Amino acid sequence: MREVDDFKDEIAYIFEEASRELEELPVELREMGLAFLKRCNPLNSGGQAKSISFLLPYWLKEETGAPIALCRDLSIGSVYVMLQYFILDDVMDGGDGRLQSAGIRRSLALAQMLSVLVRKRYSRYFAQDSLIWSYERRYVEQWSSAVTSEALESVDPRDCRQLAGKAAPIKLGAAGVLLWSGQTEQRIAEVEEAIDLALAVLQLSDDYADWLEDMQEESRNSFLTIVKEELAGEADGPLDEQAVKRAIYRRGAVIQLAEIAEAYGERMEQVNQAPQRLKTYQRAIVVNLRESATNVVQAVEGLATQGGFSQLLSNFRKI
Known part of the structure; x- marks a missing residue:
């Protein structure tokens, strides 16, 4: 959709930054986290994320004049929020095979780590x-x-x-x-x-x-x-x-x-x-x-x- 094209460079930035940060997760969670991130990236073929999930800070920047650094950090935080609740919904739905094979415990542990990463981004400003x-x-x-x-x-x-x-x-x-x-x-x-x-x-x-x-x-x-x-x-x-x-x-x-x-x-x-x-x-x-x-x-x-x-x-x- 148009909003993906309009913010293509920023989307690339926030997903690359998120990928870099997920690389630092404990080894037992790293692969799963990166796989979910890749699965959601709208710039990848078949990316499943809805752009509203992480572009809201950018859309509001145009109307509030908020600094780009703030919008980037909050958008990266929004990516983590999106992944966290994507995982929780999958767990509650019983998984889709990929999730079950990886283990419910590991999925919930990853969701908890994502909530920590959200707080890390927001705590820079609040x-x-x-x-x-x-x-x-x-x-x-x-x-x-x-x-x-x-x-x-x-x-x-x-x-x-x-x-x-x-x-x-x-x-x-x-x-x-x-x-x-x-x-x-x-x-x-x-x-x-x-x-x-x-x-x-x-x-x-x-x-x-x-x-x-x-x-x-x-x-x-x-x-x-x-x-x-x-x-x-x-x-x-x-x-x-x-x-x-x-x-x-x-x-x-x-x-x-x-x-x-x-x-x-x-x-x-x-x-x-x-x-x-x-x-x-x-x-x-x-x-x-x-x-x-x-x-x-x-x-x-x-x-x-x-x-x-x-x-x-x-x-x-x-x-």
């Missing part, structure tokens, strides 16, 4: 009695609430805080820049709201992309919540692939998803202190979801045109 640590606790509490609630009830696609909660710790980098720049708590609260709205749309997009692999734990996927709503009265028990496709092509589930994302976009426009880069980031995701919905509609219309409605219904019965 004293022990700084408000930054209160914000850190708040974001960890939001994450804890989100990961706990998703095990008890289906994720609500219309609940911004619930959608954004699992990524809440990445807001620490933004809070750090704003506190260092002397911003008021009200300004910080408005930026937090804007970040939550962007993260909510990002989660909707990720859930749509991942619905097939998430079917074993459908309550954790917001798009599958929409599917169940659209199929109310038609499908009892767990969803299967055919039911989801029926909701996509016959019940407008993706259209519903796009409309929810667009509503979050409208809310973003009402946040006075929303950073422009954050608005652009969210808007690109919303546009992509609308395009996905349009593609579904066009596919259905194409089937109807080519084969008539009877053929269309026949095709639907096959999925």
Whole structure:
């Protein structure tokens, strides 16, 4: 995406610096840490990191005039935060093979070391009695609430805080820049709201992309919540692939998803202190979801045109 290209040199810098620091980890954690870092680097082919996870300090630099050294340190800290919670989520999910083979104990030890590296970066700018640590606790509490609630009830696609909660710790980098720049708590609260709205749309997009692999734990996927709503009265028990496709092509589930994302976009426009880069980031995701919905509609219309409605219904019965 554009923000990766715009900050390509800085991304290279912060990942190289993080790599250098992870090289200094105890030998039993070093290889795992570097492997996770490489896996997340967006400049690598297949890099899985979302740019919002570590570019927030840079986006706010443009609006606060914060020094580049501060932004770099907080962004490197954000990389560690991202890795830490990536590992914790993987452990709670049961691992993906790579994690299990490396050992759960080693994974948790690495997560703990990453939290130490985060503190090291932030402590260069914030004293022990700084408000930054209160914000850190708040974001960890939001994450804890989100990961706990998703095990008890289906994720609500219309609940911004619930959608954004699992990524809440990445807001620490933004809070750090704003506190260092002397911003008021009200300004910080408005930026937090804007970040939550962007993260909510990002989660909707990720859930749509991942619905097939998430079917074993459908309550954790917001798009599958929409599917169940659209199929109310038609499908009892767990969803299967055919039911989801029926909701996509016959019940407008993706259209519903796009409309929810667009509503979050409208809310973003009402946040006075929303950073422009954050608005652009969210808007690109919303546009992509609308395009996905349009593609579904066009596919259905194409089937109807080519084969008539009877053929269309026949095709639907096959999925």
